[in-house]
Amino acid sequence: MSVLGVVSARRRWTSRILHGVLMTGLIVALTPLVLVLAYVLARGLPALNLEFFTTDPTGAFFGDQGGIRSAIVGTLEIVGLAMLVSVPIGIALAVYLNEIGRQSRMAVAVRYCIDVMTGVPSIVFGLFIYTVFVVGGMAAGFAAWKGAVALSLLMLPIVTRAGEVSLAMVPDTLREAALALGAPRWKVIGYVVLPSALPGMMTGGLLAIARAAGETAPLLFTVLGAQVTTFALDQQMNALPLQIFNDVRQPSSALVTRAWGGALTLILLILLVTIIARLSARRIRL
Amino acid sequence: MLIRRALQFVAVAILVVIGYFFVQLIAASLPVFAKMSVVGFVFENNWDVAHAVFGALPLVVGTVITSAIALVIGVPVAVAAALFITELAPVRMRGVLALLLDLLAAIPSVIYGLWGVFILIPTLKPAEEWVAATFHYVPFIGGTVIGPNYFVAGLILAIMIVPIVSAISREVLATVPLAEKEAALALGATRWEMIQLAVLPHARPGIVSASMLGLGRAIGETIAVTLVIGNAAVIGGSLFSQGYTLAAVIANEFGEAGVGTIHASALIAAGLILFVMTLVINGVARAVVLQRTQKHSGSIADRVVA
Numbered sequence: 001m002s003v004l005g006v007v008s009a010r011r012r013w014t015s016r017i018l019h020g021v022l023m024t025g026l027i028v029a030l031t032p033l034v035l036v037l038a039y040v041l042a043r044g045l046p047a048l049n050l051e052f053f054t055t056d057p058t059g060a061f062f063g064d065q066g067g068i069r070s071a072i073v074g075t076l077e078i079v080g081l082a083m084l085v086s087v088p089i090g091i092a093l094a095v096y097l098n099e100i101g102r103q104s105r106m107a108v109a110v111r112y113c114i115d116v117m118t119g120v121p122s123i124v125f126g127l128f129i130y131t132v133f134v135v136g137g138m139a140a141g142f143a144a145w146k147g148a149v150a151l152s153l154l155m156l157p158i159v160t161r162a163g164e165v166s167l168a169m170v171p172d173t174l175r176e177a178a179l180a181l182g183a184p185r186w187k188v189i190g191y192v193v194l195p196s197a198l199p200g201m202m203t204g205g206l207l208a209i210a211r212a213a214g215e216t217a218p219l220l221f222t223v224l225g226a227q228v229t230t231f232a233l234d235q236q237m238n239a240l241p242l243q244i245f246n247d248v249r250q251p252s253s254a255l256v257t258r259a260w261g262g263a264l265t266l267i268l269l270i271l272l273v274t275i276i277a278r279l280s281a282r283r284i285r286l
Numbered sequence: 287m288l289i290r291r292a293l294q295f296v297a298v299a300i301l302v303v304i305g306y307f308f309v310q311l312i313a314a315s316l317p318v319f320a321k322m323s324v325v326g327f328v329f330e331n332n333w334d335v336a337h338a339v340f341g342a343l344p345l346v347v348g349t350v351i352t353s354a355i356a357l358v359i360g361v362p363v364a365v366a367a368a369l370f371i372t373e374l375a376p377v378r379m380r381g382v383l384a385l386l387l388d389l390l391a392a393i394p395s396v397i398y399g400l401w402g403v404f405i406l407i408p409t410l411k412p413a414e415e416w417v418a419a420t421f422h423y424v425p426f427i428g429g430t431v432i433g434p435n436y437f438v439a440g441l442i443l444a445i446m447i448v449p450i451v452s453a454i455s456r457e458v459l460a461t462v463p464l465a466e467k468e469a470a471l472a473l474g475a476t477r478w479e480m481i482q483l484a485v486l487p488h489a490r491p492g493i494v495s496a497s498m499l500g501l502g503r504a505i506g507e508t509i510a511v512t513l514v515i516g517n518a519a520v521i522g523g524s525l526f527s528q529g530y531t532l533a534a535v536i537a538n539e540f541g542e543a544g545v546g547t548i549h550a551s552a553l554i555a556a557g558l559i560l561f562v563m564t565l566v567i568n569g570v571a572r573a574v575v576l577q578r579t580q581k582h583s584g585s586i587a588d589r590v591v592a
Contacts, residue, residue, distance in 0.1 A: 025366020121506020216393025
């Protein structure tokens with residue numbers, strides 16, 4: 001042992017043991033990921049076939065249960081609509097917060113509000129929409145667009161936060177250079193700042209989509225569910241999480257099999273979006 | 287100028303919409319508060335839909351118990367994982383390990399619930415029965431073990447809060463000044479002593495607020511808990527008895543509650559309690575973070591002056 005490495009055996013062993021404890025923590029944390037993915041794969045894979053993706057649920061509790069076409073189409077429609085609402089508003093808010101409002105009282109209030117929204121349970125967003133739009137005066141009843149509004153409330157803080165962070169990463173020298181060339185403020189934002197912040201904003205949008213696609217609770221009170229594939233946004237609609245939630249609670253093993261198949265489909269969809277988002281985020285940071 | 291106005295308008299509109307929703311929730315809760323009084327609604331131990339009595343105490347207690355279990359199990363694991371990734375793992379592995387941990391958050395709640403119902407509950411039951419029989423003299427342990435129970439729900443919640451707690455902890459740990467870590471090592475500290483002396487004191491407030499945000503997540507989690515808590519509106523005597531939470535009761539009973547009935551009003555009021563609980567928790571977490579950043583900027587200023 002070198003002179004520099006004089007550490008008493010007790011201290012060395014304490015360090016090694018706690019090293020091991022921390023590693024165990026990581027392994028314990030990752031175990032559920034492996035277990036859940038393995039089980040969903042094992043139980044879901046046998047359920048998957050062409051018919052599973054191309055037929056609607058029949059609504060029969062036993063026997064011929066049908067596939068999940070309406071759930072897949074519904075999820076894409078509802079999340080797509082939610083994206084159309086939340087991404088432009090989220091980016092507008094981010095631009096306001098970082099480029100215009102900055103530390104004004106108004107901007108501080110909006111920032112606080114957005115932070116609070118991040119912590120609000122998704123089920124509460126569902127209740128919001130339920131009390132205002134479903135039992136409320138105008139156009140009462142369950143409808144797909146109401147679910148999309150609930151999901152967009154959930155996505156908004158994620159999009160705004162990511163947008164603000166990526167706008168903050170655009171160097172001020174770039175803005176100053178553009179302003180010095182005589183460009184008006186809006187042109188600086190539109191042609192210089194936004195394009196350089198775009199990749200980060202896309203990452204935020206993708207993460208928000210991944211989060212929203214798996215949400216069940218807000219959809220329970222807003223779109224309720226359906227059997228058939230529909231494109232009518234003012235009607236009840238099916239969605240993957242709703243289909244899984246309903247199938248789990250049925251006594252028939254055929255329906256439970258469909259739940260695992262639906263779970264595998266949903267996980268693949270969300271993991272794909274998440275991994276794309278994370279990898280693109282990493283590329284940007286370099 | 288026009289764009290500036292438009293953006294300001296969007297910002298104001300968001301504030302107004304949020305405020306409006308909040309007011310609507312309160313308005314929709316009023317019927318049940320009128321019948322039970324606010325205190326009665328929150329603290330009465332009797333949730334009896336058939337007799338239109340809505341005392342939410344069993345739901346509040348269930349929410350608190352399951353969230354507490356989630357914190358006790360989830361936070362140490364999450365912080366250990368974060369410490370390992372930021373301080374000990376080989377540099378090349380760090381990104382991959384962090385990505386894997388983040389993927390836990392990408393698995394939807396309903397799938398954790400599905401897994402809990404069909405895998406976790408049957409697998410854990412023998413172990414729970416053994417614990418209940420062996421340690422029956424410990425308070426809150428023992429009695430008949432019911433498959434879906436507080437413990438299973440808490441365990442699933444722990445799994446669900448690990449990614450958020452460890453992600454925020456990692457961010458906090460990354461802000462520990464390198465100079466302090468190097469100073470500790472230079473003085474001859476072992477890796478663990480460095481963590482103990484330089485990293486943890488600096489990161490503790492951040493880790494506390496990360497745990498608070500995890501708690502906020504656990505309190506509002508709905509679908510997974512609904513599937514594994516047993517859905518019985520009573521205060522269970524042990525860790526292994528079935529219960530109910532505020533979020534689960536809303537998801538479960540909403541279909542049965544007719545529009546405009548007092549039952550529906552009670553469920554919306556349950557959502558309101560949930561909302562207020564998360565607001566308070568987030569407020570505390572934010573205050574802790576704020577305190578920390580102020581202290582931090584103070585120390586930087588000190589250094590500049592020195």
